[in-house]
Amino acid sequence: MTAAPLPPVRPEYERDLPPFVEAPVERRLPLSQRLWSQGWLRKGLILAVLALLWELAARYQDNDLLLPSFTATARAFFADMAGGELIARTRISLIVLLQGYAAGVALAFLLTVLAVSTQIGRDLLSTLTAMFNPLPAIALLPLALLWFGLGSGSLIFVLIHSVLWPLALNIFAGFQGVPETLRMAGRNYGLRGWRYVVQILIPSALPSILSGLKIAWAFAWRTLIAAELVFGASSGRGGLGWFIFQNRNELYTDRVFAGLALVILIGLAMENLVFATLERFTIRRWGQAR
Numbered sequence: 001m002t003a004a005p006l007p008p009v010r011p012e013y014e015r016d017l018p019p020f021v022e023a024p025v026e027r028r029l030p031l032s033q034r035l036w037s038q039g040w041l042r043k044g045l046i047l048a049v050l051a052l053l054w055e056l057a058a059r060y061q062d063n064d065l066l067l068p069s070f071t072a073t074a075r076a077f078f079a080d081m082a083g084g085e086l087i088a089r090t091r092i093s094l095i096v097l098l099q100g101y102a103a104g105v106a107l108a109f110l111l112t113v114l115a116v117s118t119q120i121g122r123d124l125l126s127t128l129t130a131m132f133n134p135l136p137a138i139a140l141l142p143l144a145l146l147w148f149g150l151g152s153g154s155l156i157f158v159l160i161h162s163v164l165w166p167l168a169l170n171i172f173a174g175f176q177g178v179p180e181t182l183r184m185a186g187r188n189y190g191l192r193g194w195r196y197v198v199q200i201l202i203p204s205a206l207p208s209i210l211s212g213l214k215i216a217w218a219f220a221w222r223t224l225i226a227a228e229l230v231f232g233a234s235s236g237r238g239g240l241g242w243f244i245f246q247n248r249n250e251l252y253t254d255r256v257f258a259g260l261a262l263v264i265l266i267g268l269a270m271e272n273l274v275f276a277t278l279e280r281f282t283i284r285r286w287g288q289a290r
Contacts, residue, residue: 043272068254077258086243086262093224093239094266096152100159101220105213107160108167113197116175125172129165137162137223141230155227162223163216170212174205207283214275218267225263 028034035041051070058069068076080086111128114121137158144154178201186200202209228241238246244259 040272065251065253068257072254073257073261076252076254077261080255080258086240086258089238089240089243089259090262090266093228093241096155096239097159097220097224099152100156100224101163101217103156104160104163104216104220105167108164108171108212108216111164111168112171112175113194115172116197116201117193125168129169132161133165133169135161137219138226138230141227155224158223158227159220162219166219167212167216170208170215171205174208174212175201177208178204203286206286210275210279210283214271217270217275221263221267221270 055070058067061067111125115125140158144157148154186196225241228239229245244256247255
């Protein structure tokens with residue numbers, strides 16, 4: 001057999017390129033556009049507009065008993081903060097809230113790990129969430145008072161209920177959405193049990209988990225305030241909800257609005273400082289969210 005002819009060799013050549021000219025530097029955006037691109041400034045403007053509308057509505061109604069003005073509420077807020085009462089009441093509420101929230105988060109993870117590990121665990125999670133998730137946590141407060149008495153135990157019980165079911169559903173949905181390729185990679189590396197959950201399922205399902213944590217926090221926060229409004233103080237140590245309830249009975253409406261404002265401020269701080277920072281250093285850095 002004769003060898004196949006070699007392909008022709010292409011001749012080499014040089015191409016003269018035009019001289020390099022430095023690209024023009026892009027002009028900076030105007031100051032107004034740069035400021036408007038800041039999320040904190042846009043949100044601050046929204047809050048300022050709401051405060052202005054509040055002030056105008058209160059001045060138009062001219063009845064401090066029904067609707068105190070924003071300035072009157074601000075004076076009451078800073079006076080109670082300086083006096084230490086608001087700080088003490090908030091501290092009591094946050095301690096109870098963190099205890100119930102942490103217990104609910106731990107139970108939600110245990111329940112979902114059991115659900116992804118065994119069929120009976122999956123059936124248990126499906127049945128319990130269908131039964132108890134539609135049940136308002138505040139509806140269990142009379143039963144909690146009967147079981148645990150007038151104290152923090154009753155509040156922690158209803159907080160666990162408010163946190164457990166929505167968080168468990170979010171975590172389980174995130175675990176179910178983990179791609180099969182990642183699951184196979186984890187099994188090929190010999191990951192089993194808790195190592196499989198911690199190294200494969202949780203990082204992949206982190207967007208759903210963080211979403212569930214935010215929802216559970218909101219549920220727990222409003223459940224706590226509502227429960228404190230219902231059953232009041234235990235041994236004279238009422239929290240922020242009791243502060244609101246007590247001042248409503250005494251017709252100090254400006255102080256009621258000051259307590260409500262603090263509830264809102266704590267919610268904004270959790271959303272924009274704690275959870276936003278956690279998202280920025282996890283799912284946004286890892287490319288799991290925009």
